[in-house]
Amino acid sequence: MVNVVFIHGTGVRQKSYDQSWRKVERGLARVRPDAQLLPCFWGEAHGARLALDGASYPVRDQDRGLTGGTDDDGLGPxxxxxxxxxxxxxxxxxxxxxxxxxxxxxxxxxxxxxxxxxxxxxxxxxxxxxxxxxxxxxxxxxxxxxxxxxxxxxxxxxxxxxxxxxxxxxxxxxxxxxxxxxxxxxxxxxxxxxxxxxxxxxxxxxxxxxxxxxxxxxxxxxxxxxxxxxxxxxxxxxxxxxxxxRRDRTTDKIVPAGGDILRYQARGEGLRGRIAEVVELTRERDPGRPVVLLAHSLGGIACVDLLATRAVPGVDLLVTVGSQASFLYEIDALAGLRRGADLPGHFPRWVNLYDQRDLLGFVGERVFPGRVKDIRVNLRQPFPRSHTGYFAHAPLYDKLASELP
Structure with missing residues (x-):
């Protein structure tokens, strides 16, 4: 048997995580019924939130501009x-x-x-x-x-x-x-x-x-x-x-997605610590059983940062899906590894799945030669659904099955 820890990406909260969880659970059950899926939900504890109820927003006035009072933003068409x-x-x-x-x-x-x-x-x-x-x-x-x-x-x-x-x-x-x-x-x-x-x-x-x-x-x-x-x-x-x-309503909608990324870049140790904690608890419960980290988007970045900075015993495989880790390394913005440095010897086997239409999905083989295996999937969706739809794509699990320990 193998333990698969599912780590979500940016902007995800409990309801969305539960939906993705059910898809991953069904997909793995079809191709690898021996796989045990385990949660690593971090959105509430380590994601972004407006702690002061939007006190940073500018006060919204009632300027009706030059449009005869029809547009309270004053911008007309x-x-x-x-x-x-x-x-x-x-x-x-x-x-x-x-x-x-x-x-x-x-x-x-x-x-x-x-x-x-x-x-x-x-x-x-x-x-x-x-x-x-x-x-x-x-x-x-x-x-x-x-x-x-x-x-x-x-x-x-x-x-x-x-x-x-x-x-x-x-x-x-x-x-x-x-x-x-x-x-x-x-x-x-x-x-x-x-x-x-x-x-x-x-x-x-x-x-x-x-x-x-x-x-x-x-x-x-x-x-x-x-x-x-x-x-x-x-x-x-x-x-x-x-x-x-209304600026407040618009900003409220983008805070989870963009805010999670900004918060991670500044305060990422909490998320990395949560991943390490889940791995340790999994090993204690099932000693000797291989552990796979299945991580989407920002979750994949956090896994790469974690595994690049310290050995995490028990992790046999990292699977990133729609990940930006290699891109951040190329622009020298990866917290765990400076550009020009090699992945450490303790870094586990790494498989990276991506869709060419996913503007947030990057390849890793040319960035880390010999250390990453890229696997392309085709969701047949435009962006942003090409980034959010991976776990509804049945062929993804077929490709993943042969890579699991």
Whole structure:
């Protein structure tokens, strides 16, 4: 018989651990009925939690911004436009009805007219001198003009084509000029980001961005000075629902996952000690029976750190699943082993399972030649399910069965 200690990864609490436990228990029972599965749940004792009930959060105000009181974050549709610059146009097209004015000989569709004006925009339409700036503009607005100028014409053509394709024949535009101007500025920012290929997004102040929208709205003949209102307001409101409206709720959701990692990097001795304790208790209960550590994600990092810093008698095999241990070693962030150092002689046999679609799963054979065996699995899932779905993957247990002592 063999004892398999199951160690979970980051962000896992009791309910999730129980679900994974049942999957591992069934999977091992099918391929190795002689395996005894043992728990090593650490999420509650050694995971991250908000001990002061979120006292570190900034106080949330009630600033309703410039959007007519519809968005208490004051961002309007920008969270959606920052992801997809054409989102507001497509949202409007999704519910826009047919123009009820009917066909009039010689009458040009107003959306097509707007598209033509948008298509004519170029770098020359951006302000180049402080005297051309609306009230509130300054040096940083002109800096943004310089950074975006080369991309305005391409962005304008794309936005114009989208307006013609999606909105032509629909309800007559209300504040369509500002909607188009927002799309042009948002897309120009995206194009600048792509062209620079920098390590972080282009630094853009929201006030400067809004001033450029105001300038382009004016160039297009709009009178709303870039504000959201009228017929376009509902479209923006429809986009707000997908954005985080409350920072505390959003942070609460990411504290277990990201917080566990940060806490481990600073206070990892508690988790490593818990793993060693479970191994010792297992050996005392079943002396002479081999012990396998089956560890997912952060649990695998903790096992590598533990086994690299001291001998843990009785551990015959380490199995890491979706692990970042080799990556942390490569960037010299592994607590138990500095980059350039070899795994110690007492380190047990190590098998590492990974899925190529798992952005948090890394290989180890090229990092620790001769000391790690990589085994690839294919969950046929995109990330992040390719990271969380390992223990629901039946072939994983078939591959694991032949590796167990």
């Amino acid at each position: 920008w969270p959606a436009l920052d992801v997809e610059p054409l989102a507001e146009i497509r949202a409007l097209a999704a519910t826009s009805g047919e123009d009820e004015s009917g066909y009039v000989p010689g009458r040009r569709d107003p959306w097509d007219g707007l598209a033509d004006r948008v298509r004519a925009l170029s770098e020359a339409d951006l302000p180049r001198d402080p005297s051309e700036l609306p009230t509130g503009g300054g040096d940083t607005t002109l800096w943004l003009t310089e950074e975006l100028g080369a991309y305005v014409a391409d962005a304008a053509r794309t936005v114009a084509d989208e307006i013609s394709h999606e909105l032509s024949g629909g309800d007559a535009p209300v504040n369509g000029e500002s909607l188009a101007a927002r799309a042009v500025v948002a897309l120009a920012i995206h194009l600048a980001d792509a062209a620079e290929d920098a390590d972080e997004p282009l630094a853009v102040d929201g006030a400067d961005r809004d001033l450029l929208v105001e300038v382009l709205t004016d160039r297009l003949g709009g009178k709303d000075r870039g504000a959201i209102g009228g017929g376009a307001l509902w479209a923006a409101n429809g986009l707000f629902g997908a954005t985080p409206r």
